[in-house]
Amino acid sequence: MPFTTPSPKGSWLAILACAAVAGCAVGPDFKRPTLPPGAGYATVPAQATADAPGVLGGTSQTFTPGGELSGDWWTLFHSTALNALIDQSLKASPDLKAAQAAxxxxxxxxxxxxxxxxxxxxxxxxxxxxxxxxxAPASADSAATANLFTPQVSVGYAPDVFGLNRRTHESLKAQEEAARDQMLATYLTLTSNVANAAIQEASLRAQVEATREVIAINAKILETVSYQADKGYASQAEVAAQRALLAQAQAGLPPLLTQLDQQRNLLAALTGRFPNQAPDQAVDLAGLTLPPDLPLSLPADIIRRRPDVLAAEANMHAASAGIGIAIANRLPNLDLTADAGRSSLAFARAFGSGGGFWNLGAAVTAPVFQGGALMHQERAAKAAYVQAAEQYRGTVLTAFENVADTLSALQHDADGLKAASAAAEAAKVSLDLSERQWRDGYASYLALLGAQQTYQQARISLIQAEASRFADTTALYLALGGGWWRRADYSGDKDAH
Structure with missing residues (x-):
């Protein structure tokens, strides 16, 4: 059969027919994962916590399933100092600014x-x-010198026949979502870290004060026992035992001071300051109010609101798009080009009439042999999707574990506070009786000092239990996603529902 050259009209119809199929993109279309049926936080619904009337943080807390979180959850503690610390951190934290830049x-x-x-x-x-x-030059004068001026416009277009560009854009969009979710996670971690550091710093200050009182009491007991030993009313063994108790109480102070300094340095760093520029605001436990009503997000909301879960989902989406990219790289690519311009031997006539030229072109490029590289890249992309899917599942499991752990801590620490409150109250009654008996001459000074020491130790345990209640509440807000979707400066156009 004789070879015939196709007409230009037929060639362009063929090119347009190829471009018309650009509505299809190879590779899987990503579908948001759903929560497996029956997923929950615990085998039994969360119950109201125990109350300890008259004690800081002793309020009973109830849970509202499906309740909405506050975007500024830390304000529910009603502490001006805590609000100021978190506001400073949101303005000056380098970690948050870096996440926003990313x-x-x-x-x-x-x-x-x-x-x-x-x-x-x-x-x-x-x-x-x-x-x-x-x-055939006769002499050097036969050579000619000429100028050529050429203005030209070139147009190129690559129809997205198999969706390579769309899958690439889809992957980058998913990576943008992951970066946004990482920024939200940084914001949430920052606010909860500031709250926890402030609560812990307040607790340590109170513990240091109580420990110093215990040391002072032990020093008085040692002084009294030593005096009695000099008078023959006590043995040297009793003196040695009391000296050991005093040394033990003194040894407990430096670790508390170290922790206190570390928390202050941490607060300085979280608010974007150097250690010698620590914030002036100091949170007092007595200035905190425990929220009595706590929202408890529904299980299905966790995977739509927790930043770490959302970031894992976005990574999974990017991996899904990566499969389409790998498949498209194994298929032909179409390139359309067009050039138009004019040439002139004189600069003044370069943009005038005459001398014009143009051309249209189309090229199809298809990989023929790449040594198996493209095939293995596709397999790697599919394996990367499996990896991202399993990482997503692990992140969801961790999220539910965090909520369950926090609910358990809220229950048990409330019981612990109630017990610590009862112990402190009993120690205070014993101290009051000892003081009365000592004044009336029915109890020794040593018995009074012993009652004082017992009370101070019970007070330290109570301080720790009080701080745990506030820390547990902070942990719940963190585990549920922190309510960022309620803040206009962070919610944006993010679909959190």
């Missing part, structure tokens, strides 16, 4: 990829001066 990088990369969907247009202007010789 989000901007991802967003701009996504926007840059949009250019692949549009034709590229470039303009050029070239000026050449050349000297040529006659094919």
């Amino acid at each position: 989000l901007k990088v991802a967003r701009e990369n996504t926007r840059a990829q949009r250019g692949a969907f549009l034709p590229s247009v470039s303009a050029s202007y070239t000026a050449n001066r050349a000297r040529t010789s006659d094919p």
Whole structure:
């Protein structure tokens, strides 16, 4: 059969027919994962916690399933100092600013990829001066010198026949979502860390004060026992035993002071300051109010609101798009080009009439042999999706574990506070009786000092139990996602529901 050259009209119809199939993108279409039926936090519903009337943090807390979290949950503690610390951290934290910059990088990369969907247009202007010789020169004077001026516009377009550009944009968009979720996680971690550090710092200050009182009491007991030993009313063994108790009480103070300094340094860093510029605000446990009503997000809401779960889902989405990218790289690519311009031997006539030229072109490029590289890249992309899917599942399990652990801590620490309160109350009654008996001459001074020591030790345990209630509440807000979707400066257009 004789070879015939197709007409230009038929060639362009073939090109347009190929471009018309650009509505299909190879690879899987991502579907948001759903929570397995029956997933929950515990085998029994959360019950109201025990109350300890008259004790700081002793309020009974009840849970509202499906209740909405506050975007500024820390304000529920009603502490002006805590509010100021968190406001400072949100303005000055380098970690949060870095996460916000990372989000901007991802967003701009996504926007840059949009250019692949549009034709590229470039303009050029070239000026050449050349000297040529006659094919059979008689002398050097037969050589000719000429100028050539060429303005030109070039247009290129690559129809997204198999969805390579769309899958690439989809992957970058998912990475942008992951960066946003990482920023939200940084914000949530920052606010909870500030709250916990402030609560712990207040607790340690109170513990240091009580420990110093215990040391002072033990010193008085040692002084009394030593005096009695000198008078023959006590043995040296009793003196040695009391000296050991005093040393033991003194040994407990330095670790508390170390922890106190560490918490202050941590608060300085969290608020974007150096240790010598620690914030002036100091939270007092007595200035905190325990929220009596706690929201408890429904299990299905956790996977739509926890930043770490959302980030894992976005990574899974990016991996899904990566499969489409790998498949598309194994298929042909179509490129359309067009050039138009004019050439002139004189600069003044370069943009005038005459001398014009144009051309249209189309090229199809298909990989033929790549040594198996593209096949293995596709397999790697599929394995990466399996990896991301399992990481997502692990993140969801961890999220539910966090909520369950926090609910358990709220229950048990409330019981612990009630017991610590009873112990402190009993120690105070014993101290009051000892003081009365000592004044009336029915009890020794040593018995009074012993009652004082017991009370101070019970007070330290009570302080720790009180701080745990506030820390547990902070942990619950963190585990449930922190209510960022209720804040206009962080929610944006994010679909959290």
